[in-house]
Amino acid sequence: MANPSEIKPPIAKKIPKLLEAHADVRTDNYFWMNNREDEEVINHLNAENAYCDAMMAHTKVFQKDLFEEMKARIKEDDESVPYKYNGYWYITKYEKGKDYPIYTRKKESLDAEAELLFDCNIMAEGESYFKLVGISISPDNKKVSYGLDLTGRRNYTVYVKDLETGTIAKDKIEHTTGSSSWANDNETLFYTKKDEKTLRAFQIYKHKLGETQDELIFQENDDTFGVAIYKSKSRKYLIIACYSTLTNEYHVLSADNPDGKFKVFSPRVRGLEYNISHYDGHFFILTNKDKATNFKLMKTPEAATNIENWVDVIPHREDTLLESLDIFKDYLVLSERTNGLNQIRIKRWDNTEDYYLPFTSETYTCYTGTNVDFDTEILRYGYNSMTTPASVIDFNMRTREEKILKEQAVLDKNFDKNNYTEERIWATAEDGTKIPMSVVYRKGIKLDGNNPLLQYAYGSYGSTVDPYFSTIRLSLLDRGFIYVIAHIRGGEYLGRNWYEDGKLLNKKNTFSDFIACSIHLIKQKYTSSQHLYAMGGSAGGLLMGAIINEASELYNGIIAAVPFVDVMTTMLDESIPLTTGEYDEWGNPNDKLYYNYMKSYSPYDNISAKAYPNMLVTAGLHDSQVQYWEPAKWVAKLREYKTDNNQLFLKTNMDAGHGGASGRFESLKEDAEEFAFLLDLEGINS
Template sequence: MTKISEGKPPVAKKIPHKFEKHGDIRVDNYFWMKDREHPEVINYLNAENEYCDAQMAHTKDFQKDLFEEMKARIKEDDSSVPYKYNGYWYITRFEKGKGYPIYTRKKDSLDNPEELLFDCNKMAEGHNYFKLVGISISPDNKLVSYGVDVTGRRNYTIHIKNLKTGVVAKDRVLNTTGSSSWANDNKTLFYAKKDEVTLRAYQIYKHRLGQKEKEDELIFQEGDDTFGVAVYKSKSRKYIIIACYSTLTNEYHILNADKPNEKFEVFQPRVRGLEYSISHYKEHFYILTNKDKATNFKLMKCAENHRVIEDWEEVVSHREDTLLENIDIFKDYLVISERRNGLNEIRIKRWDETQDYYLPFDNETYTAYTGTNVEFDTEVLRYGYNSLTTPTSVIEFNMRTKTKTVLKEQEILGGKFNKENYASERIWATANDGTKIPMSVVYKKGIKKDGTNPLLQYAYGSYGSTVDPYFSSIRLSLLDRGFIYVIAHIRGGEYLGRQWYEDGKLLNKKNTFTDFIACSIHLIKERYTSSKHLYAMGGSAGGLLMGAIINQAPELYNGIIAAVPFVDVVTTMLDDSIPLTTGEYDEWGNPNDKLFYDYIKSYSPYDNVEAKDYPNMLVTTGLNDSQVQYWEPAKWVAKLRDMKTDFNKLYLKTNMDAGHGGASGRFESLKEDAEEFAFLFDLEGISS
């Protein structure tokens, strides 16, 4: 490997590794990077980090300034809006100068003394990475179970703490999702365990207080490796529910939470292509489902003791123009989260049918969602609202009187932010097949559409995951320096309904990439920017998007940020020992089938690197990433270095202590944001 002091990038050695499938031979010169324990692999990643740091050394002071600027907008001594559950008010707060949350509660009244549940700042001491998830309080309020990950690999150890004494019990369970649910006896805990190699959640266990892990009882095991499992408690607190899920199919099992030693009953056996989710209310289950080709889903119900699918009754019918996304059930009200023409809508219905209305929202670049609504017997709905120009508000809405109270609006500190200084709009590009593709755009008022503006175009475009137009205080550092920011709502998400997702996966996956390129062409044509000033960013499956667009249309972009990119699609999807692979077949296709093999290979970024000019690029990853393994971006960068014909920048930055989500801690991730922004600003000649 070339020494960094010479100012040259590391050169990874080549060891040809042959893959043969369907009579097709692929040669991977960098397959050796898959061994995360091998010193040469670690040395290579470190060498790339050193090269990146050396090449960006002149931006270090600017990065520090950007970090401080972003941090200064955030209220350090902040706290969440309290919510009440089972007699206690629960609060998450942050203290000045500390990077992790503190979880507390107060009994009955917010005027009562605070009880400390967890101080994650103390718990994180001595760890380079720390994450606490899955806080679950026992019905008698005396115990709490929770999951801890100290590697970033999303492999959690469950602990149990006595909230009266503060003592953490010896009970602990390894290799879990971190979440767990208490039966109503306050002694029995259900949790999901992961496969140690693939990290697929596939087993549900029952733990009784005081037991050792090896004594826990296996309740359910998922035999289909395309499915995962989870366990949770119904909002009504009557049922423990096991969820079995894949991309296209669901199955649930239920157990009365008062009877933890009885057997779970299947709710509705899985039928390939039948998706459903369940909520319990009084004597009925309410079912959000795509039954009978309800592409955008409909709401049905059945008696809790008569769940035969043929007897499910329709509550809210399917509509071609409206996607049913979620429901919240209250004693007197049903709240339905919908999406129409890309926009969030919240519908409120009384069970007695005396009221049925929508909350009013009045622009095209907003995000609205129901929030923490754990209380059942209340007429108050809590929801969140923000837009590209408006910080997040937590709002309490009285569903009977239709009056609202803003409980909290995100404070943007520093005294410089005024939402009136920014403008947002929704515009539409035309894809290759004539489909109109929406984009949400935000910028600082006063810019001219003359082709000289730097513009960052962002998208994800997979798994039906929709990137709504949300507010970001971090993004202000871009906008205030003249950048336009665009979210492209490309196919593969569900912005325009479920069909929008169907049209961007499997053998339609290329629509995701060509939609993004069509948006870029439109932005250039309409003089928002030019190819000299256009930048693109995506992470994970959005990183696959970045890899595809630079193979297809590299000339459109001056720079690319690919975060934890999924780029070696064929090899990964043929390796069922890798976390997530088997559960992804319904998203990408199974390349053991030649039809899918050929299609995936035709767009897989790693397989399609060519000897040609590529944009400037910053590629990031985490050594402990459980979602997209570090070797994918590492191999991709090595291959790009070897084949590209330009002298543009190409950096690989690996966080050696973190996983898919990047650094832990409230402010550590801002350092990664500052580095990414500095990369863009440097390409634009912006240095302050």
């Protein structure tokens, strides 16, 4: 085995590229990597992979042990809790030793013979990446449409299968989002097409089975918007959704009249967000209208949908974020968030009952599950916490009785949730704001500053990382690690304002919040800078890049997964997937105010000559969200500037995209490699 000190990292060649905007010139020496067709680029990525493998070769046996340990906790022959839709029970199952799901259904009774819809293990044979999405059953239950992606680039081809004969129709629809919706005639399919270059979902087409020419129904010409199409839960309407970060617009059509014209629900108004659900002659509208920052619920008659007809049903509340709703024949179910905690509220339409499900922990997640049946008094919801495995629960909204249908199995005879402590603690940010963290660790740990700790966060798009249970995480906890989720601004943990305070010209709050949490954890002796590790992916990888430029001395190691780190070049290139739709999140750098602000934190543009922590950076060659060249260029530039001898690895999955490997267990190998990297830095190798 080679001596790591003798293994030399790949040094990327430098070809200066001058990038000018607003009379400001940036020099990008690694711009040449922006070409996945270039053999030299592929050779460089392969050289980085070989270097990472060589430097981590001494951990290979440990990685295999970690993989087997993680895999052994998972019930391999598992199946979902059945749900009933249109006369059939639908079940997803996994079989021992197989990577992909098997989709089945049973007619009317769970005792009926199972009918195979898809065995993804057979379909994935010979493919290095496989993803099936968008299963949509025709109203007469005789056909199913679905989307396939074989590269990881989230560019799907839609197919139609005849469920009576098992044959795949000749209909083949490329460059789609993967999802499609049936009209009630069982012959007409509506789908969303993507721009082949930018991958923006921008067109809705109508496809008649067996016909080769599809009709363009709608095109979204504003390149900051995307589109989608779906069917209302009442099955009465087909709905086109136009969406951007700040604005929504809907178009509706009777599902009984697929050749009719879609009607605008209410014209878009910049800054007006809303979504719609249909019930009993009305549309219910979740919206921020009238400065309802945390959203409110309104309704309008289905024949008069324009905004002047909307009336309040659930008013806006300053202390409660209204996140989503589930509509049933007799009940309205609201998913809310107060003081960071999920709540499920159940309200009868006749107003005779209005109550919340009782939860007592501060580190839990609850959420409504698959509730496709409209005429039922049963609500299906899920629950888990940092120490409690996930449960699927059926709750009778009338009798208030509940039945646990399934508890996540943890196949480890030593696992006992009572062996772990979970808590919520608060740090104080630079501006005095209190920042919550969810913490879990094994009981018996002394808080003396010597514990290894992994701090995780995301902090963008209003996406909230709720406290959740993970069997994989046990491999760290049982080896003495403390695990922390920092609920920093940029998510919506403490309401919509929490998001607003971490975007656009407030984006730096996201980074300073994370650093404040790190400082608090060190001060309270949960850990020390010698044992503190941080992890984030995608926009959370941007977070990792920002904190190491700002406060690298706080961390011993960083895992940056598919990190969005070349903010300036990406946001100035409108041909890159997702760019224009992101202006409301980061700002439009064609405006000098936003250009200067973004440049001041963009990780790639702010690398300096100093010591950086040990780092493992991952990428996906076919990534459609963060192009592989961002992490590749970032690592090359870090190598050029850093003044330390710490580890710096780039690992690119040459067969996958943003989500990594597609197989159920293949992805565990990536987890095992990341954990081995952390544990090795702590001198733990078994």
